[in-house]
Amino acid sequence: MTSSHSPASAAGSPSVTPYDDMTPVARTAYRARAAAAEIAPLPRSAKDDALLAIADALEVRTSEIVEANAEDVTRAREAGTSESIIDRLTLTPERVRAIAADVRDVAALPDPVGEVVRGSTLPNGIDVRQVRVPLGVVGIIYEARPNVTVDAAALCLKSGNAVLLRGSSSAYSSNTALVRVLRDAVGGAGLPADAVQLVPGESRDSVRELMRARGLVDVLIPRGGASLIRTVVEESTVPVIETGTGNCHVYVDAQADLDMAVDILINSKAQRPSVCNAAETLLVHQDIADTFLPRALDALAEAGVTVHADERVQAYADGSKATVVAATAEDWETEYLSYDIAAAVVDSLDAAVGHIRLWTSGHTEAIVTTSQAAARRFTQLVDSTTVAVNASTRFTDGGQFGFGAEIGISTQKLHARGPMGLPELTSTKYIVTGDGHTR
Amino acid sequence: MTSSHSPASAAGSPSVTPYDDMTPVARTAYRARAAAAEIAPLPRSAKDDALLAIADALEVRTSEIVEANAEDVTRAREAGTSESIIDRLTLTPERVRAIAADVRDVAALPDPVGEVVRGSTLPNGIDVRQVRVPLGVVGIIYEARPNVTVDAAALCLKSGNAVLLRGSSSAYSSNTALVRVLRDAVGGAGLPADAVQLVPGESRDSVRELMRARGLVDVLIPRGGASLIRTVVEESTVPVIETGTGNCHVYVDAQADLDMAVDILINSKAQRPSVCNAAETLLVHQDIADTFLPRALDALAEAGVTVHADERVQAYADGSKATVVAATAEDWETEYLSYDIAAAVVDSLDAAVGHIRLWTSGHTEAIVTTSQAAARRFTQLVDSTTVAVNASTRFTDGGQFGFGAEIGISTQKLHARGPMGLPELTSTKYIVTGDGHTR
Numbered sequence: 114m115t116s117s118h119s120p121a122s123a124a125g126s127p128s129v130t131p132y133d134d135m136t137p138v139a140r141t142a143y144r145a146r147a148a149a150a151e152i153a154p155l156p157r158s159a160k161d162d163a164l165l166a167i168a169d170a171l172e173v174r175t176s177e178i179v180e181a182n183a184e185d186v187t188r189a190r191e192a193g194t195s196e197s198i199i200d201r202l203t204l205t206p207e208r209v210r211a212i213a214a215d216v217r218d219v220a221a222l223p224d225p226v227g228e229v230v231r232g233s234t235l236p237n238g239i240d241v242r243q244v245r246v247p248l249g250v251v252g253i254i255y256e257a258r259p260n261v262t263v264d265a266a267a268l269c270l271k272s273g274n275a276v277l278l279r280g281s282s283s284a285y286s287s288n289t290a291l292v293r294v295l296r297d298a299v300g301g302a303g304l305p306a307d308a309v310q311l312v313p314g315e316s317r318d319s320v321r322e323l324m325r326a327r328g329l330v331d332v333l334i335p336r337g338g339a340s341l342i343r344t345v346v347e348e349s350t351v352p353v354i355e356t357g358t359g360n361c362h363v364y365v366d367a368q369a370d371l372d373m374a375v376d377i378l379i380n381s382k383a384q385r386p387s388v389c390n391a392a393e394t395l396l397v398h399q400d401i402a403d404t405f406l407p408r409a410l411d412a413l414a415e416a417g418v419t420v421h422a423d424e425r426v427q428a429y430a431d432g433s434k435a436t437v438v439a440a441t442a443e444d445w446e447t448e449y450l451s452y453d454i455a456a457a458v459v460d461s462l463d464a465a466v467g468h469i470r471l472w473t474s475g476h477t478e479a480i481v482t483t484s485q486a487a488a489r490r491f492t493q494l495v496d497s498t499t500v501a502v503n504a505s506t507r508f509t510d511g512g513q514f515g516f517g518a519e520i521g522i523s524t525q526k527l528h529a530r531g532p533m534g535l536p537e538l539t540s541t542k543y544i545v546t547g548d549g550h551t552r
Numbered sequence: 553m554t555s556s557h558s559p560a561s562a563a564g565s566p567s568v569t570p571y572d573d574m575t576p577v578a579r580t581a582y583r584a585r586a587a588a589a590e591i592a593p594l595p596r597s598a599k600d601d602a603l604l605a606i607a608d609a610l611e612v613r614t615s616e617i618v619e620a621n622a623e624d625v626t627r628a629r630e631a632g633t634s635e636s637i638i639d640r641l642t643l644t645p646e647r648v649r650a651i652a653a654d655v656r657d658v659a660a661l662p663d664p665v666g667e668v669v670r671g672s673t674l675p676n677g678i679d680v681r682q683v684r685v686p687l688g689v690v691g692i693i694y695e696a697r698p699n700v701t702v703d704a705a706a707l708c709l710k711s712g713n714a715v716l717l718r719g720s721s722s723a724y725s726s727n728t729a730l731v732r733v734l735r736d737a738v739g740g741a742g743l744p745a746d747a748v749q750l751v752p753g754e755s756r757d758s759v760r761e762l763m764r765a766r767g768l769v770d771v772l773i774p775r776g777g778a779s780l781i782r783t784v785v786e787e788s789t790v791p792v793i794e795t796g797t798g799n800c801h802v803y804v805d806a807q808a809d810l811d812m813a814v815d816i817l818i819n820s821k822a823q824r825p826s827v828c829n830a831a832e833t834l835l836v837h838q839d840i841a842d843t844f845l846p847r848a849l850d851a852l853a854e855a856g857v858t859v860h861a862d863e864r865v866q867a868y869a870d871g872s873k874a875t876v877v878a879a880t881a882e883d884w885e886t887e888y889l890s891y892d893i894a895a896a897v898v899d900s901l902d903a904a905v906g907h908i909r910l911w912t913s914g915h916t917e918a919i920v921t922t923s924q925a926a927a928r929r930f931t932q933l934v935d936s937t938t939v940a941v942n943a944s945t946r947f948t949d950g951g952q953f954g955f956g957a958e959i960g961i962s963t964q965k966l967h968a969r970g971p972m973g974l975p976e977l978t979s980t981k982y983i984v985t986g987d988g989h990t991r
Contacts, residue, residue, distance in 0.1 A: 150909065150933075150935070153935065154932040154933060233954060235952070235953070235954055236954075239943055239947060241953055241954075243970075246935065248965050248966075249935070249965065327785075327786075331965050331966075332965070332966055346766075346789070347766075347789050350785070350786050352791075352964065352965075352966045354966075370988065372988075373987075373988035376988060376990050377988065377990060380990035380991060384990070384991055470589065481988075488985075492983050493593040494589075494593060496589070496592070496685065496688070496981070497981065498981060498982060499981065499982040499983075499984055500981060500982070500983050500984070501984040501985075501986070502983070502984065502985045502986070503985065503986045503987055503988050503989070504678055504984050504985065504986030504988070504989040504990075505986075505989060505990045505991055507990070507991045508678060508984055508986075508989065508991065509982070509984070513674070513991075514674070514680055514982070515672060515674055515675075515680075525791065526687050526688065526770050526771070526791075526979035527687075527770075527771055527791045527793075527966060527967040527979070528966040528967040530979050530980055530981065531682075531980075531981070531982045532982075540965035540966070540969050541969050541970075542935070542936065542937060542938065542939060542969065542970070543937060543938040543939070543948070543953070543969075543970045543971075544931050544938075544939050544941070545938055545939070545940040545941065545943050545947055545948070546927075546940075546941045546942065546943065547940070547941070547942050547943030547944075547947075548812075548942055549809065549811075549812035549815060549816065549920075549942050549943070550942070550943040550944060550947065551815050551816060551819035551820075551823070551943075551944045551946070552819060552823055552944055552946045552947065552952075
């Protein structure tokens with residue numbers, strides 16, 4: 114009995130198709146599962162050695178990576194891809210070195226696996242410990258940027274997980290070269306190379322198969338545009354962590370330091386408009402509108418930002434340099450990711466909260482206020498991953514929060530919310546120790 | 553602008569159907585959402601007052617509840633329902649008093665909301681705190697037992713959530729009476745009655761609508777049979793916490809105290825076979841089979857347990873009083889929930905781990921051993937919610953673990969794993985406080 118059911122000869126759990134009958138994606142996931150079981154109990158040093166081997170290999174084999182990347186870039190140019198996307202796709206020797214440095218940073222982070230989250234001795238003398246363990250197999254579905262390939266693999270390895278990488282077809286050559294380097298390094302360090310795998314197939318079918326690999330894949334993390342994320346959330350039977358969409362708000366309260374409010378508004382909106390923690394809507398308390406809005410509109414104009422304004426904000430447009438257009442309902446829910454901002458005057462803090470609760474994607478909302486009571490009420494009532502008081506929305510970031518790295522920013526409430534570091538790539542198990550205890 | 557988009561007049565988030573066009577289930581969820589926003593910021597005292605009001609009301613209105621329950625019991629008898637299920641369905645005055653006492657116990661538990669999970673001051677002086685907040689709207693889909701109606705409502709209220717209760721149609725009269733009492737008590741204590749609602753409709757359609765209420769319902773927790781749970785897991789677009797299936801193993805190592813092994817085996821299997829933390833498979837190391845199995849088979853026989861044995865265990869059947877039948881592959885994955893156990897001899901601890909990893913539902917596995925090395929290897933390699941060393945599988949329980957109460961036992965890896973207490977009914981948010989900080 115035991116030999117025919119040993120993991121070596123078995124074809125996965127009984128409810129799963131035998132290996133030979135599996136789709137190529139399912140086989141990849143099955144091999145990832147076996148690798149995950151091998152790396153889960155490894156001590157930190159074994160995982161760190163593999164990460165340092167990866168960093169070294171990226172530097173030694175930079176030219177191989179850059180050459181493969183050039184194929185993707187050429188194809189993208191031929192397809193008429195925009196320069197900003199080509200810039201995100203491009204790998205230079207400096208960028209590869211920076212990616213290798215990031216991997217070394219991950220190696221230096223503490224290992225979340227084995228951390229005792231809570232523990233106690235029960236009245237009957239049994240010891241109970243809740244201990245962090247890897248999730249198992251993590252699937253990442255992402256677009257364009259090939260640096261995500263290495264970042265995600267490094268974070269998953271460090272947290273004892275196997276990773277399935279499903280990048281965009283536009284970065285296929287780059288990702289193939291990167292994963293070859295990663296697997297060689299992981300295998301060279303004595304870990305199973307199948308801990309890092311590219312999901313085969315460039316069509317949407319491979320994403321669909323990944324979403325149906327429940328029992329083989331423990332979690333899917335989609336990183337990319339809103340439509341990709343919506344598809345995965347709605348169609349996946351594998352548990353999903355929703356990331357990224359950020360319709361972030363800056364609310365300027367009745368009592369606010371005007372200089373601070375302008376600084377935070379401009380930084381939140383314009384320091385890097387293409388990212389999810391950039392602000393997309395400005396809400397201004399009616400009592401401060403007369404003094405704040407003229408300054409805000411001028412500052413936004415100077416930063417090159419177009420204002421999509423409600424009627425009350427439009428009233429301040431005439432005397433300003435700002436480009437002001439009339440807002441429609443759609444503007445309140447738009448994540449521009451560009452030099453655009455929606456703007457409205459609100460009657461009260463509670464009206465601002467109501468607007469935010471109605472339209473936000475639940476990422477980050479900031480209040481600028483000198484009132485302790487206002488700060489307290491805003492932080493209590495706003496239900497988003499991050500509420501910032503007198504600080505830019507741009508701080509919602511794993512690096513900024515001191516997590517050392519981030520695999521994404523979860524905008525859901527289950528499992529992880531906000532920037533996800535290494536602990537968010539783990540689960541826990543309970544270890545119960547007795548001396549023959551029975552009930 | 554602000555008035556037309558204020559929460560009072562708005563029809564939910566823009567991507568959601570207007571209230572008038574919603575299905576009855578969606579309307580219920582929408583009202584729950586509004587109630588959730590009201591109770592989320594409430595202090596502990598307000599929630600505890602409502603819980604104590606519920607406990608009082610259950611006692612004052614016991615006869616109303618017992619009478620409604622009698623209708624369900626009569627219907628069940630007419631339908632030829634088994635006595636064990638009728639017993640689970642029946643509410644007596646004593647049982648209602650016990651349910652009320654449980655609610656008072658929940659009121660006495662610490663409030664998870666507001667707990668600072670982690671916090672630090674960043675190098676730039678910004679303070680970051682991660683704080684527990686309610687999940688929002690929690691949907692519970694459950695079978696038979698009407699006490700779950702009150703337990704689930706009490707745990708959700710205590711953790712600041714609104715609850716949508718979808719019990720089985722066989723307990724419809726009982727649940728309707730109970731929820732009427734709960735809502736009156738909650739409303740009387742000054743909280744929104746819509747924090748506790750029964751999902752309208754007795755057909756499967758209402759479950760389907762609940763599973764599609766993404767954006768209105770934050771999490772679904774199915775409690776009941778394997779087929780109910782599978783349906784919810786596969787069809788829900790609302791995030792799900794999978795609970796309950798327990799194909800638990802007891803492994804008796806080469807070095808084990810035989811008395812302890814017999815005690816743990818019998819307690820794990822036979823103390824209460826109908827529950828998810830009861831053992832379903834016995835694995836015995838080959839080196840101890842000769843001494844242990846004859847005693848184990850006799851003890852199982854005495855406890856009235858039928859043994860579904862592999863060939864190597866069958867070899868010990870002749871001299872014993874046990875009822876032994878030949879096991880098929882199906883036995884290794886069966887959750888009997890009855891006086892049956894599968895049994896196999898394994899070549900080694902690693903073979904036991906391999907068997908468990910292949911067939912387990914990931915609930916609880918126990919090892920009986922005197923070897924520290926064996927205990928350590930087993931706890932490292934077994935990947936289930938709970939690994940018990942020299943203790944019965946029956947300890948995997950929120951009450952036993954000292955959580956005070958439990959909403960279910962999660963067998964998934966995301967968000968919560970193992971017995972779920974009040975903290976598992978919460979999410980977190982980050983509060984970032986600066987003095988005008990920008991990047």
